[in-house]
Structures are given as C-alpha cells and as structure tokens.
Amino acid sequence: MKSNDDSRAGHKAILGRLSDYFGFKLSENGSVLSVENVYCMTNQKAFAYHRSNTSLIHHLQRAHDSKSDPCVFIC
Ligand SMILES: [Zn+2]
Secondary structure, eight states, X not given: OOSOOGXXXXXXXXXXXXXXXXXXXXXXXXOBSOTTEEEETTTOOEEEOBSBOHHHHHHHHHHTTTOSOTHHHHO
C-alpha cells in the first residue's frame, strides 16, 4: 500500500490488471464522467477506452519508460 496516492483521488480505477495505472475521472458528486475516456493516474493523460488495453499498455511502456514488464499486463 502506497501512502502517496493523491493522484487517484477523483478517479475510479478501471477493471483488470491496469487498475493500478488508469482510472475514469469522477465528477464532483462521485459519478463517472465518461466511460469512454480513461486517465493515466500518473500523469493525467487522457485516452479513449474501447475495452482493449493495448493503447494503455503502449502508453505505460513508452511514457513510463517500461518500468514494468509488459507481460505483467498481458499474460
Ligand atoms: Zn502516464
């Protein structure tokens, strides 16, 4: 458990293995603003979300310098 997770405030984590990295943005009343857009909780970059995690994994690999083995997300 990390104590420094302020970036997750205001987000609802997506389902699956990428839930630690991406979330849906919440409105002030706590409802999901759009299920078609997810946000990287590290740098707040927005992505179109079409059930596939492929583009999200690419983002982690490229923008986050491949700190994690991609097999963690896919396998
Ligand atoms: Zn990111």
